[in-house]
Amino acid sequence: MNCEDVRELSSDYLDRRLAPPQASLFEGHLGACPACREELESLRATISLIGSLDPVETTAGFMGRLQGRIKRKAAIKHLWGWFFEPIIIKVPLEVTGLLLVSVLAFLVYNKTGESPGKSVIAPRDGRETAGHKTPHETPKGRDGKEASARTRALQAGKAESDELARPRSPESFTEAKEEPASDSPVTEKIVTADIALFRQRLEALLAQVGGKLVSQEGSPASEILLTVALPQSRQGEFLSALRETVVAESGVAPLKQTEARRAKREIRESEEQITSDKVGETKAGAAAPQALLRKDEPMVRFQLRILPKP
Amino acid sequence: MASSQDPDKELIQRIQGGDRLAFDQMVLKYRNRVMGIATRMLVDRGEAEDLAQDVFVKVYRGLPEFQGESLFSTWLFRITANSCLNRRRRRRSGPPVSDGAGDPELAASDPSSEPHHLLEQKELKIVLEKSIQSLPEEQRIVLMLRDMEGLSYEEIAESLGLELGTVRSRLHRARLQIQARIREKFPVDSRRSERL
Numbered sequence: 013m014n015c016e017d018v019r020e021l022s023s024d025y026l027d028r029r030l031a032p033p034q035a036s037l038f039e040g041h042l043g044a045c046p047a048c049r050e051e052l053e054s055l056r057a058t059i060s061l062i063g064s065l066d067p068v069e070t071t072a073g074f075m076g077r078l079q080g081r082i083k084r085k086a087a088i089k090h091l092w093g094w095f096f097e098p099i100i101i102k103v104p105l106e107v108t109g110l111l112l113v114s115v116l117a118f119l120v121y122n123k124t125g126e127s128p129g130k131s132v133i134a135p136r137d138g139r140e141t142a143g144h145k146t147p148h149e150t151p152k153g154r155d156g157k158e159a160s161a162r163t164r165a166l167q168a169g170k171a172e173s174d175e176l177a178r179p180r181s182p183e184s185f186t187e188a189k190e191e192p193a194s195d196s197p198v199t200e201k202i203v204t205a206d207i208a209l210f211r212q213r214l215e216a217l218l219a220q221v222g223g224k225l226v227s228q229e230g231s232p233a234s235e236i237l238l239t240v241a242l243p244q245s246r247q248g249e250f251l252s253a254l255r256e257t258v259v260a261e262s263g264v265a266p267l268k269q270t271e272a273r274r275a276k277r278e279i280r281e282s283e284e285q286i287t288s289d290k291v292g293e294t295k296a297g298a299a300a301p302q303a304l305l306r307k308d309e310p311m312v313r314f315q316l317r318i319l320p321k322p
Numbered sequence: 323m324a325s326s327q328d329p330d331k332e333l334i335q336r337i338q339g340g341d342r343l344a345f346d347q348m349v350l351k352y353r354n355r356v357m358g359i360a361t362r363m364l365v366d367r368g369e370a371e372d373l374a375q376d377v378f379v380k381v382y383r384g385l386p387e388f389q390g391e392s393l394f395s396t397w398l399f400r401i402t403a404n405s406c407l408n409r410r411r412r413r414r415s416g417p418p419v420s421d422g423a424g425d426p427e428l429a430a431s432d433p434s435s436e437p438h439h440l441l442e443q444k445e446l447k448i449v450l451e452k453s454i455q456s457l458p459e460e461q462r463i464v465l466m467l468r469d470m471e472g473l474s475y476e477e478i479a480e481s482l483g484l485e486l487g488t489v490r491s492r493l494h495r496a497r498l499q500i501q502a503r504i505r506e507k508f509p510v511d512s513r514r515s516e517r518l
Binding site: 020022023024027029054055058059061062063065066067068069070071074075077078081082085 | 350353362379454470490505
C-alpha cells in the first residue's frame with residue numbers, strides 16, 4: 013500500500029469500515045510513513061472539529077408556532093376527509109351533483125334570459141302593405157314583445173294575418189289571384205246595347221266600391237271579357253249596382269270629390285295600361301293597373317262577359 | 323413500533339399512543355439539531371426555522387405509520403435532509419459564502435476583549451462554517467449527517483437514495499476539502515481537535 017492508497021482510504025479507516033486485512037496493510041504503511049501519519053491525524057482533527065459544531069438554536073416561540081401549524085394541518089385534513097373520503101364514493105357523487113347543478117343553471121338562464129336587445133323582425137303590418145311598400149321593405153315591430161305577439165298571431169294560422177303579412181307588389185295583381193278567399197272568379201254575363209258605354213259605367217262603379225279593372229279581352233265591337241277586382245265586402249253592393257245599371261241603363265251614384273278625383277285618375281291609368289296590353293294575353297301575364305287596393309280587405313275577382321244586344 | 327435498541331423507543335410509543343406531551347419532548351430534544359442542518363443547508367435562518375417546523379409537522383403526521391425499521395433519529399434526519407434538498411432545488415440557489423452573518427454571536431464579538439485562544443477558536447469556527455457552506459450541497463448534506471449527526475453510511479445511503487460507494491466518495495471529498503480550507507487559513511498548526 014502506497015501513500016496515495018492511504019490517502020484514499022483514510023476516511024474508511026477512521027470510520028472503521030476497512031476489512032481487517034486492508035486495515036493491517038493500512039497501519040503497516042502508517043508505521044513506515046510519518047507524512048501519512050500526520051495527514052491522517054489532520055483528517056481526524058478535521059472530522060472532530062466538524063462534529064463539535066454547535067446546533068443552531070431555534071427562536072423563541074418555536075414550539076407555539078409549531079403547535080399552531082399542526083392544528084391547522086389537522087383541521088384541513090379533517091375537512092378534506094369529510095369532503096373527499098372515501099374517494100371512490102364521494103368524488104363521483106360530488107362530480108355528478110356539480111354537473112346537475114350546472115345543467116340546471118344553464119337551462120334556467122336560457123329560459124328566463126331573453127336578451128332585450130334582440131331584434132325581432134315583425135311581420136309586416138297589413139295596413140301598410142297594400143300597394144305602398146316595396147317587396148324588400150320589412151318593417152319591424154316596436155319592440156320584441158309586440159313582434160312576438162304578431163308572430164304568435166301569425167303562427168295561429170289565421171288566414172287574414174297571413175294575407176296581411178305577405179308582401180305585396182303594387183305592379184302585380186297575380187298574388188291577389190292566389191288569395192284563397194277570393195281566388196275563384198265569378199262570371200257574369202251581361203248583354204247591353206252599348207258595350208263601350210257600359211264599360212265606362214262599369215269603371216265608375218268599380219271606382220265607387222274601391223275596385224279596379226284588371227284586364228280586358230276582346231273587342232267592343234263584338235264581345236269583351238272584363239276581369240275586375242274589388243273588395244270582398246263590397247261585392248254585394250257592386251253586383252246589385254251592376255244589375256241595376258244593366259237593367260236601368262242609369263248613371264252611377266255620385267261619389268265624394270276626393271274619391272271621385274282619385275277614381276278618375278285610376279280609371280285613366282287603368283285604361284292606359286289595358287290599351288297597351290296585347291289582345292289574348294293570359295290573365296296571369298296581364299299587367300295590373302296601378303289601382304287603389306283596399307288596404308286590409310281581401311279582393312274578389314269577377315269576369316264580365318259583355319255581349320252586344322242582338 | 324420503535325427498534326429495541328432505539329434510545330427514543332419509549333418516547334415514540336407514547337407519542338403513537340396520543341401523548342402530546344411526549345411529542346413536545348421529542349421536539350425539544352431534536353429541534354436544534356434539525357435547525358443546525360437546515361441552517362447550514364439553507365443559510366437563511368428564517369427559512370431554516372420554517373423548514374424545521376415543516377419537518378416536525380411531517381414527523382407528527384408520519385409517526386402513526388413509523389414502524390421502527392431504523393432508529394427514530396435516523397428517520398428524523400432523513401426527513402430533514404430531503405426537505406433541505408427539496409427546498410434548495412426549488413430555490414435554485416448555490417451556497418453563498420457566509421461572513422459570519424449566520425451566527426450573530428460571532429459577528430457581535432469584540433476581538434480586543436477576548437483571550438487569544440478563544441478568539442482563535444472563534445475564527446476557526448467561522449472558517450469551518452464558511453468551508454461547510456462552500457461545499458456542494460450533495461457533499462454538505464452527507465458530511466453533516468455523518469460527522470454532525472452520526473448516521474452510518476448505510477443510513478445515509480438509504481435516507482438520500484444513494485449507493486454506498488457514492489456516500490463514501492462524497493464524504494471523503496468533503497472532509498478533504500474542509501481540511502484544505504482550514505490549512506489554508508491556519509497554515510502553521512492544523513491539529514485543532516479542541517472542542518469549540
